[in-house]
Amino acid sequence: MKILRFLLQKEFRQIFRDKTIIAMMFMMPTVQLIILPLAMDLEVKNISLSIVDRDHSSYSQQLISKVGSSGYFKMVSMEPSYKEALKYVERDEADVVLEIPAGFERNLIREGKQKVGLSVDAIDGTKASIGGSYLNAIIADFTANLEINNKATTPTNYTSKSFIDVTYSTWFNPLAQFKYYLVPGILVLLLTMIGGFLSSLNIVREKEVGTIEQINVSPIKKWQFILGKLIPFWIMGIIVFTLGLVVCWLIYGIVSEGSLLLLYLFAAFYLIAVLGFGLLISTISDNQIQAMFLAFFFMMIFTLMGGLFTSVESMPDWARNISNLMPITHFIRVVRMVMLKGSGFADVQLEFFYIIVFGVILNGWAIWNYRKTA
Amino acid sequence: MEEKVIICNDLTKQFGDFYAVNKISFDVYKGEVFGFLGANGAGKTTAMRILCGLSYPTSGKASVAGFDVYKQQESIKKNIGYMSQKFSLYENLTVSENIEFFGGIYGVERSEISMRRTDLIERLGLEKEVNKMVGELPLGWKQKLAFSVAIFHQPRIVFLDEPTGGVDPVTRRQFWDMIYEAAAGGITVFVTTHYMDEAEYCNRISIMVDGRIEALDTPENLKKNYSASSMDEVFYQLARGAKRSDN
Numbered sequence A: 001m002k003i004l005r006f007l008l009q010k011e012f013r014q015i016f017r018d019k020t021i022i023a024m025m026f027m028m029p030t031v032q033l034i035i036l037p038l039a040m041d042l043e044v045k046n047i048s049l050s051i052v053d054r055d056h057s058s059y060s061q062q063l064i065s066k067v068g069s070s071g072y073f074k075m076v077s078m079e080p081s082y083k084e085a086l087k088y089v090e091r092d093e094a095d096v097v098l099e100i101p102a103g104f105e106r107n108l109i110r111e112g113k114q115k116v117g118l119s120v121d122a123i124d125g126t127k128a129s130i131g132g133s134y135l136n137a138i139i140a141d142f143t144a145n146l147e148i149n150n151k152a153t154t155p156t157n158y159t160s161k162s163f164i165d166v167t168y169s170t171w172f173n174p175l176a177q178f179k180y181y182l183v184p185g186i187l188v189l190l191l192t193m194i195g196g197f198l199s200s201l202n203i204v205r206e207k208e209v210g211t212i213e214q215i216n217v218s219p220i221k222k223w224q225f226i227l228g229k230l231i232p233f234w235i236m237g238i239i240v241f242t243l244g245l246v247v248c249w250l251i252y253g254i255v256s257e258g259s260l261l262l263l264y265l266f267a268a269f270y271l272i273a274v275l276g277f278g279l280l281i282s283t284i285s286d287n288q289i290q291a292m293f294l295a296f297f298f299m300m301i302f303t304l305m306g307g308l309f310t311s312v313e314s315m316p317d318w319a320r321n322i323s324n325l326m327p328i329t330h331f332i333r334v335v336r337m338v339m340l341k342g343s344g345f346a347d348v349q350l351e352f353f354y355i356i357v358f359g360v361i362l363n364g365w366a367i368w369n370y371r372k373t374a
Numbered sequence B: 001m002e003e004k005v006i007i008c009n010d011l012t013k014q015f016g017d018f019y020a021v022n023k024i025s026f027d028v029y030k031g032e033v034f035g036f037l038g039a040n041g042a043g044k045t046t047a048m049r050i051l052c053g054l055s056y057p058t059s060g061k062a063s064v065a066g067f068d069v070y071k072q073q074e075s076i077k078k079n080i081g082y083m084s085q086k087f088s089l090y091e092n093l094t095v096s097e098n099i100e101f102f103g104g105i106y107g108v109e110r111s112e113i114s115m116r117r118t119d120l121i122e123r124l125g126l127e128k129e130v131n132k133m134v135g136e137l138p139l140g141w142k143q144k145l146a147f148s149v150a151i152f153h154q155p156r157i158v159f160l161d162e163p164t165g166g167v168d169p170v171t172r173r174q175f176w177d178m179i180y181e182a183a184a185g186g187i188t189v190f191v192t193t194h195y196m197d198e199a200e201y202c203n204r205i206s207i208m209v210d211g212r213i214e215a216l217d218t219p220e221n222l223k224k225n226y227s228a229s230s231m232d233e234v235f236y237q238l239a240r241g242a243k244r245s246d247n
Ligand SMILES: Nc1ncnc2c1ncn2[C@@H]1O[C@H](COP(=O)(O)OP(=O)(O)O)[C@@H](O)[C@H]1O
Pocket: B015, B020, B038, B039, B040, B041, B042, B043, B044, B045, B046, B047, B244
């Protein structure tokens, strides 16, 4: 215990002396949490839409103005034919093409149903699929209103002529809930990056400088050394998390629906897992560049597969399995559930169990992998 | 019979099929200043790291302070001090903080650390530099500090790996005074060097060539046996056949 105190004292002195680390720890979460969601929010709002209205009826006008007033779309052109409209997509000027066929109004009135064409640009998949889902929602809403007006019994159908098979349902979250969905996830990502990078670069730095030799030749215990590294970063992590929550509240007005205590409980254990992961990388690597590459590799996977931007549920089986093997997936899920839905401990106990298991495995592995005698 | 604190029998370290240390055998007695000589690449650091419990030998036997180098490395570590070839105090901690930290992790009490630290700073004449970052000190002072830190917890044996490398002659002289002082205090000193004049300061020396110990005796006896007027000459006779060199 006494030895641990000396270790902690030393680590804190070094951390506080390193102005770059301090700046990174506090600037990064604030700035990124502010910039990232804003940038993404803009993107989903300005979906470029090209319209082919071959009906020129009052219904088609109504639908177009409804789409226009939704606020998500930027009409880039009205074209006489689908072929013309597609050129906009080819030139990257339109993300989505909405085609209203001739006889739209007549068929709606006479048969109560009509198809509209919806083509999305599969290159910018995220934007297009969000656009597609918004458009679907708007059309569905339009149809519902028509039914009331016309007392029609059969619902209007539409088909998507999209180039890709998009699962709209997971994205369908009208009224820009996307921001609320994204911000807590980014908070988790930042915590992961700061904790993961700092810890993965730390021990390996001592290897590079050579000071680890002086530690290894002392009678210090392996767990003492690892704990001495873990605790300072853990404290920094909790501070960063708090800072992030404050930013969420100040900038986005997002306040946790569920218990803050529960959030902190999870953050505490999640940090242990992330830091264990970083320390493991640090013990595996011989120099900072190796550690950086390894950490970066995993961070990319965490970012892309952790369910931050794409829902884990809509992933193919193999991807979902990988996703569930990463601590970040579980923490993102929990933070969303607790912050947005107000879930309690009972709802997330399985996730809690996962995170503890990750923490034990990763830290145990790091301690095991750290060799005082090579 | 004098007490043996290091016993080494046919100690070998292989890296692949390369023998960095090849069947070396020697004993070191308590309180002695033992010089471990050899050209660059001879295998001195490799052997020393095994004796310090930092690396596993490939074969052979060795014990340090009565503990086995295969199984009891952590017990060895409690009884030794080590100053590595590469400077390894924390450059971004002050003189005072380094002393405190390294004293602390060897289990020296805080009050005891303060006392010994005051004493040490005074002896080193570092009063003005106590709160300076170690990275800002000139090399000679760094080395003296590193040595003092290595014996701060009063180990039974101290291992010094080329402690005077790159240091000016005056500081080297002072450094050796410190080594003698430590030896007089009962600490066994195991020191590598490739400065032959320093070899004369040792009670006994071994000369390592290409992983093997080619000679082991007091400097006087070695000079006599090789009919040489200086250690330099002895070394030259032994080492000229060496195949290895880092340069
Ligand atoms: N980890 C290692 N892997 C492979 N070869 C090594 C390793 N460490 C040292 N060597 C080689 O062993 C030889 C002895 O090195 P070393 O013990 O550092 O010599 P000295 O300290 O006498 O200059 C050198 O040729 C060196 O290249």
